[in-house]
Amino acid sequence: MAITSQNLPSNASFVNYVRHHRLLDPSTGQPLELVEKSIRKLAFIGSQEARFHRNPGMLAGSTHFRHPACLGVIETPFESLIFTEFVRGKPPRMQDIARPLALAIAELESRSHEYLAAQTQSKQPLLWSMDFFRPWFLLRPRFNFARCLPGLQQLGRDDARFAGLAERFSNFVPQLRRMAHQAQQSPRCVSHMDYLRKNLFIDKGQLHLIDWSEMKIGRVGFDGGAYLGSLFRRSEMAMFLTAQTEFTESYREALPEHFNAGQALDNLRYVFLLTALFHCLRPETLEEYRAQERLALLRDKYEHLLSLH
Structure with a gap:
């Protein structure tokens, strides 16, 4: 052979x-x-x-x-x-697939929720260990933006546009705790959590999703937050806002009636904030925007995030 x-x-x-x-x-x-x-x-x-x-x-x-x-x-x-x-196909422009991705994520959450609900008691310890709200997941750096705030404080001393922002961002810590508690009470489903261009392909109009290395037993809405958080990190503001509107409207319409749409969108905002805050505040991002002389864009992104508090 x-x-x-x-x-x-x-x-x-x-x-x-x-x-x-x-x-x-x-x-x-x-x-x-x-x-x-x-x-x-x-x-x-x-x-x-x-x-x-x-x-x-x-x-x-x-x-x-x-x-x-x-x-x-x-x-x-x-x-x-x-x-x-092995999957062959063309990686999509992430802002262009907001609507089909919203439909696909709503379907993924609905099917996996039904599957998890039907599992026997003997599987509950395994599902518990895979749950997003376990310390071995929540202690990861990318879910803990507050450790990045000293770098933002230093940037504020060097550039007046960023002065005082670290203190304002610290107010998200209690807000995210409340959002986490509320999310934990909502319907469970499988969450892929890694919506990057390298994990999505289009072949003959069909959307392919690969690489489940970051999967968790999450909650309805989590994958939408992961997608928008990744898109926010890599896009200009106007492009992001257009895709965000298209995604959230399509996702709300596609959610089955047995899910609470308001709760799902709250969960989406929770994971969006977790991922966007970390990626926009980490030292590597500050250095990247400084080196590319794009700190004005970073300041705009900060203002958008602060508006969500």
Whole structure:
């Protein structure tokens, strides 16, 4: 059997490697392409992504997203090996897919909520460990923007446009605690949490979603916040505001009636703030905007975030 392999880029936590394999199926003579991902285990515990793929019925029947088929999961004491179908397609312009992404996320949340609700009591400890509101997730730097405030204080001493902003941003800490408590009481669903251009492809009009390495048992609305947070980080303000309006209107319309739309949008704002505050306040971002002489844009983004308090 002839096999050719190529390493693919990956910067996800605990990923050893990602490889694209191309081989000939000996029974049919047809080429077969697949992706092999190796994920390190921590304390011999299997990865989130491996657990997701061991529940193939979770998103069965999805129409708005196409999810690459999982061909197999192999667990060793030190790694999870995941084999999935290789996806070809064109990465989209993220601001251009606001509406189809809203429809796909609403469907994903509805189907996964139904799946989780139907699980037996024996699975509850596993689902508990995968829940977003566990310390091993919430203590990650990207969910803790407050540790970045000293850098903003220094920027305020160097540039009067940023003076006093660190103190204003610190007011988000109690607000986010309240939002987290409210979100924790809302319907659970699977959340992908990593809506980046590298994880989405369009092929013949079909939207493909890959890479579940950041997945959590989240809450309805979380994935919309993750998408908008990522878009806010990378876009000019006018472009972001247009996409935000299109996404939220389409998402609200697409939500099934058994979800509370107001609650889902509150959850969306919660995750949006978590991600946008960290990425806009971290030292690397301050240095990037300073080096590119784009601090005026960064100040505009700060004003938008502060308007949400």
